[in-house]
Amino acid sequence: MTSIDEFRARARAWLEQNAKPFDEAAGHDGEGTSVPLEESKRFQKALWEAGFAGITWPKEYGGQGLGAEELIAFNQEAADFELPTGPFVIGLGMPGPTILELGTEEQKRRHLPPMLRGEEIWCQLFSEPSAGSDVASLQTTATRTETGWVVNGQKVWTSGAQYSDFGAILARTDPTVPKHKGITMFIVDMHHPGVTVRPLVVATGHAPFNEVFFDNVEVPADAVIGEVDKGWDAAVVMLRNERVAIGAGGRARTNALGYDSLLEAARTRGLESDPAIRRRLALLYARESALTAYGRVLHEETTAGIQIGARGSAAKLAGAELALWAADLAQDILGSDLALGSADLDRVVAAVVGAPGGAVAGGTNEIQRNIVGERVLGLPKDPGVDRNTPFNQLKLSR
Secondary structure (H helix, E strand, O other), X not given: XXXXXHHHHHHHHHXXXXXXXXXXXXXXXXXXXXXXXXXXXXHHHHHHHOOOOOOOOOHHHOOOOOXXXXXXXXXXXXXXXXXXXXXXXXXXXXXXXXXXXXXXXXXXXXXXXHHHOOOOOEEEEOOEOOEOOOHHHOOOEEEEOOOEEEEEEEEOOXXXXXXXXXXXXXXXXXXXXXXXXXXXXXXXXXXXXXEEEEEEOOOOOOOOEEEEEEEEEEEEHHHEEOOOOEXXXXXXXXXXXXXXXXXXXXXXXXXOOOHHHHHHHHXXXXXXXXXXXXXXXXXXXXXXXXXXXXXXXXXXXXHOOOOOOOHHHHHHHHXXXXXXXXHHHHHHHHOHHHHHOOHHHHHHHHHHXXXXXXXXXXXXXXXXXXXXXXXXXXXXXXXXXOOOOEHHHOOOXX
């Protein structure tokens, strides 16, 4: 049996041979879109062939069958390298684990190995123009047919939809029951002729998100993830995975607002000895370390089969708050340099401008606080006046 140290050494050796070391001075686009898609696919396949993709996933579905310790060890070593795996982050972090937990045996064997090998890219289709943080108010419909379902509606803020092969979509299948019921999660083919993807440009100048339209998109009967009309249960599973992935990803040198990057920025500007800056850098290191440790606990519990429940929202909230706090620190360190801009600061500028988005993506900070308050701390629930009203009787903007 390979020890953690041996696994770590093997991972380090492979990364040194196959991945680019992180170069602070090289410049990046801030969104991870500079690498051609085919190159990302080749790298993901090589990662899988080397035994470093799906580290904790079962072997029968293409994974390595290892534990959280190996996953954490690999992530720690990978922090010093630039891995062109961005297109696969959503699929492997959200739909993949959800199918692993709720999918049929056929779905697992059909989709999980291709995800790990870089052959399929997935997206998540939850948010809508009139149903952002209140996902349960979604208006996209799925109507039953003799052979399956037909989906109609619109989704928004969908990352990676422009190059995805499949998506996990929530649609309303029974409007006569309250909004959290009568929802079903489906696997949808993003190459179906009825799917239209349009990019959305954000404040950073990039277009990481999309709006997606579904016009009479057919999905087969066996495309249901979980159970018909119980899609909210499946959504809770996926949102839990999403929030852990967003909030507890661990420290990486490629993070423009991370401790390593801001320490180097302070050194370059002669601020390393400034007591106030030193104190805040130390606090940044402490907060990053605490979030990494919390993420490690959640990953280990998940691998051990322990339900982490709403504690994933605590990780997501902590990660979003940390990004906002670090953005303030970056502005104090860089001062007018940040405002004037330069090629070597493109990453930081994009990260500072994009930081508020982290307080919205995956559920707003306010939503996360409600979840933590109600489901972790046991505080009283909000009144929820529409909780028991049939969806087709709600007054919604359409």
